Amino acid sequence: MTRNVDEQLIRAAFADVRALEPTDQDVARVIARAADTSPWRWIRRASKQLVDQRSSRRRVRRAPAGSISRRLRSGLAAAPAALAVLIAVVIASVALVVLSHHHQAYVSSAVPALSSPPPYVSPTDPAMRYINPIFDPEHGKQYPACRPAPGAGLLNRSGVVSHAAPTQLLAILHVLRRHATVRDRPPGRYELSHLLRGAQVIYVNYIRLAGVIDGVRYYFVPEEYTSPFGFASACAAAEQAALRRELPRIPERLRAHTEQALADLIAGRRYESEPHQSLEIQAYGGGGIGGTGAGTALDISQQGSISTDGNTVVGVVPDRVATVRLHFPTGEHGGRWIIVHPVNNLFAVPAPSQATHTFPDRIVWRDSRGTPIRRLTESYS
Amino acid sequence: MSTESSSDDVLISELVRSAQRGDAGAVEFVARRACRLALRTASAVLSGPVSAADVSQDVAVEVLRSLDRLRDPLAFDAWVHRITVRQALRAARLEKRSVPTETWPTRDPGPLEGEVDLVATVAARSAVRVAVAGLPARQRLALALRYVHDLSDVEIAAALGCRPGTVPALLSRARAALRVHPGLAEFAPTTAGEQR
Numbered sequence: 162m163t164r165n166v167d168e169q170l171i172r173a174a175f176a177d178v179r180a181l182e183p184t185d186q187d188v189a190r191v192i193a194r195a196a197d198t199s200p201w202r203w204i205r206r207a208s209k210q211l212v213d214q215r216s217s218r219r220r221v222r223r224a225p226a227g228s229i230s231r232r233l234r235s236g237l238a239a240a241p242a243a244l245a246v247l248i249a250v251v252i253a254s255v256a257l258v259v260l261s262h263h264h265q266a267y268v269s270s271a272v273p274a275l276s277s278p279p280p281y282v283s284p285t286d287p288a289m290r291y292i293n294p295i296f297d298p299e300h301g302k303q304y305p306a307c308r309p310a311p312g313a314g315l316l317n318r319s320g321v322v323s324h325a326a327p328t329q330l331l332a333i334l335h336v337l338r339r340h341a342t343v344r345d346r347p348p349g350r351y352e353l354s355h356l357l358r359g360a361q362v363i364y365v366n367y368i369r370l371a372g373v374i375d376g377v378r379y380y381f382v383p384e385e386y387t388s389p390f391g392f393a394s395a396c397a398a399a400e401q402a403a404l405r406r407e408l409p410r411i412p413e414r415l416r417a418h419t420e421q422a423l424a425d426l427i428a429g430r431r432y433e434s435e436p437h438q439s440l441e442i443q444a445y446g447g448g449g450i451g452g453t454g455a456g457t458a459l460d461i462s463q464q465g466s467i468s469t470d471g472n473t474v475v476g477v478v479p480d481r482v483a484t485v486r487l488h489f490p491t492g493e494h495g496g497r498w499i500i501v502h503p504v505n506n507l508f509a510v511p512a513p514s515q516a517t518h519t520f521p522d523r524i525v526w527r528d529s530r531g532t533p534i535r536r537l538t539e540s541y542s
Numbered sequence: 543m544s545t546e547s548s549s550d551d552v553l554i555s556e557l558v559r560s561a562q563r564g565d566a567g568a569v570e571f572v573a574r575r576a577c578r579l580a581l582r583t584a585s586a587v588l589s590g591p592v593s594a595a596d597v598s599q600d601v602a603v604e605v606l607r608s609l610d611r612l613r614d615p616l617a618f619d620a621w622v623h624r625i626t627v628r629q630a631l632r633a634a635r636l637e638k639r640s641v642p643t644e645t646w647p648t649r650d651p652g653p654l655e656g657e658v659d660l661v662a663t664v665a666a667r668s669a670v671r672v673a674v675a676g677l678p679a680r681q682r683l684a685l686a687l688r689y690v691h692d693l694s695d696v697e698i699a700a701a702l703g704c705r706p707g708t709v710p711a712l713l714s715r716a717r718a719a720l721r722v723h724p725g726l727a728e729f730a731p732t733t734a735g736e737q738r
Contacts, residue, residue, distance in 0.1 A: 170726070171689050171717075174670030178585045178690050183577035183598060191573045191599050195606035373592070484725065502672045502725065531724050 280425045281463040285538050288422035291411050295403050295423070304403075306395030327364040327383040329438040329458035333479040336381060336505035337367050345369045347380055347443065361385055364438075371442075371507040374473060379507055381477075382441040386457060392434035397427045432459060440477065442468065464537055465526070469519050475509045481528050488523035489513050555615035562609055569606065572618075576605040579619060579691070580626040586686035587630045589637055589675055597633050601626050623691070623701035627683055634679040673723040674716075681716035688713060 282289070331337050345368055362385035371381045404423050408416050440455040455466035455477045466477040478485060485508050487499045499521075501508040512519050524537040554575070560568035580601035584594035604625055612621055674682055680702065687698045699706040720726055 168689070168717075170670050171674075171685060171720070174674065175586055175686070175690050178582050178686075181578070181582050181585055183574060183581055183595075183602075187595065187599060188570060188574045188577055188602075191577055191602040191606065192569060194599070194603045195573070373590075501668055529724070 282422050282425050282429075283538075286422055287415060288419040291407060291415075291419050292404070292423050292426065295400050295407075296426075304396060304399035306393055306399050321362045323362050323364050323385070324366055325364065327367055327385075327438045327458075330364075330383045330440060330461075331367070333458055333462045334381065334440070334477075334506045335480050336369050336371050336507070337383060339369070341366065341369065345380075347382075347445070361387065369505075371505040372509070373446075374475070374509045377444050377446040377473070379475065380443040380445070381455075381506075382443050382452075384439050384441050385436055386439040387434075387436040392431045397430070400427065429459070433457065440466070442466075442475065442477065444470070444475075464535070465524075467520060467524070469512050471519065472512055473509050474512045474519065474521070475507065476503075477506055478503050478508065478526060479506065482526040482534060483529040484527040484531070486525040486527070487521040489520075490522045551616055551619075554618055558609070558612065558615035558618050562612075562615075572609065573602050573606055575618075576602040576622045579622045580629070582690050583623070583626045583683070583686045584630050584633070586674070586690050587679065587682045588633055593633055593637065597626070597629050601629050604629070620697060620700050623687065623693070623697075624703070627701050627703070630683060631679055634682075669725045670720070673720050673726050676723070677716050677719055681712055681719070684709060684712040685716050 327337070347368060364383040364385075367383045369381050371379050373379070401420075401423060404420060408420075411419055437457050437459070439457040440461060441452055442455050443452045453468045455461060455468070456464075460466065461477055462479045465479065465482070468475055474487075476485065482503060485501050485503060487501070487510060488497070489499070490496075491513065499510050501510055522538065526534040526537075528534055557568045557571045561572040577598050581594060581598035584597040584601075585591065588594045588597065601622065605622055612618065674685060677685070683702060684698055687693045687701055693701070695709040696706045698709045702709070702712075704712075
């Protein structure tokens with residue numbers, strides 16, 4: 162990079178900063194703060210003039226800035242209304258506490274120890290060409306052991322509050338390991354009860370604000386999740402037998418690899434059938450509240466998570482990922498690589514507006530030295 | 543090399559004098575200008591928009607409270623820059639002790655002049671901002687005053703409270719650090735993109 166390129170890059174990076182303007186509310190707040198604390202009478206006079214001007218211009222009712230007795234008189238006049246509002250707030254708070262109480266239970270222990278997470282098998286692995294037909298539901302119907310049990314697939318959303326530590330998620334997401342601050346608290350008690358309606362267990366002490374992007378606050382909500390499909394050893398044995406029957410048609414150099422890949426995938430299913438921790442992303446702002454499951458700790462560590470609200474593509478990556486390269490097939494980013502640097506395990510890019518596919522078709526994770534950690538392809542989206 | 547012409551400087555100094563006399567409109571102008579200068583500097587130096595907005599408001603409040611003490615209204619901008627530098631350094635020290643919880647908006651504000659050679663504008667901006675965030679606070683401030691406000695070495699030195707000869711060294715060190723930053727190596731003009 163020559164010096165010219167340096168300067169060009171730096172200027173380009175600061176182009177949006179050069180156009181920043183304070184809002185009218187910011188300026189009004191500054192003048193009001195200065196008037197409250199300044200020893201100079203002229204600021205208070207100017208502040209009062211500005212407030213008066215704005216009041217008459219916008220016909221907005223404001224509190225009078227008069228003597229103490231005037232303020233007291235106006236305060237007494239407003240007392241019945243204020244009392245009514247106070248009573249309403251107290252009643253609403255009590256109702257919310259009562260309504261949300263039945264959801265809450267104290268879970269004193271952490272989740273039981275899990276079996277080791279299995280190795281990751283990429284959907285583009287050459288072995289998948291021979292494994293996918295075995296996993297085909299139509300194929301599975303041939304084996305009684307692989308038929309779904311009655312009630313399978315129904316989630317038990319008991320909505321339990323846990324004060325334990327989500328150790329699996331803590332091991333891969335550094336944002337959850339930092340100390341909680343006031344900003345990490347989702348707005349209002351209602352929000353916790355809202356979250357509980359969609360989860361089995363929520364680790365309330367580890368909810369963290371991961372980032373604010375375009376005015377939308379993204380909270381990471383650690384949860385516990387148990388697959389509603391269970392795990393049937395007999396089904397796994399039937400699938401392995403089916404693959405063995407297919408072995409003569411698989412190229413010899415791929416046979417051992419394909420058997421191992423199937424074993425890893427079955428181990429993954431067994432792992433998922435145990436209770437384990439998962440991450441929910443809750444987005445507040447931008448005109449609403451929305452949530453999306455980011456996957457289990459295993460999913461996140463192996464392939465991260467990506468979701469979009471149509472305006473922004475948001476992703477979660479595990480620790481060690483310093484750069485994420487995204488390739489969008491169509492739209493304004495079409496055919497180009499977009500590079501983003503996750504902050505607090507979260508990254509975001511503007512969603513391509515005129516694209517048939519909102520999700521990237523290729524993703525590359527790199528560490529801080531620029532070494533590729535993982536390449537994910539279109540099956541990811 | 544200021545962004546404002548000399549006639550603008552005279553107009554600004556007139557408005558500052560009017561504000562010192564208590565003219566409400568002029569006070570609003572002074573508050574807005576101080577807020578704007580500080581917001582741009584703080585946004586270039588700090589890691590999040592909320593902390594930048596906090597610093598800009600603190601600077602503007604301090605400017606209004608101390609306006610009576612400003613002897614030379616022509617030096618208004620330089621005075622605001624000095625206050626901003628002090629407040630931004632304090633905020634940067636506090637940021638260093640805490641984990642960032644906010645990110646800058648990644649939405650592309652539009653095409654930029656002279657940026658045609660870059661691989662992707664969004665990516666380039668993001669990468670440079672991340673690289674700049676890793677520099678020492680004084681180097682970040684020097685970059686901001688040069689590339690956001692287009693100040694000369696002398697003006698930057700006055701804002702930073704150092705000798706004018708120190709400024710080229712600060713800028714040079716900052717650019718050198720960016721040149722070897724791994725995140726920016728990808729934006730070398732010859733890089734065509736990721737090949738699988």
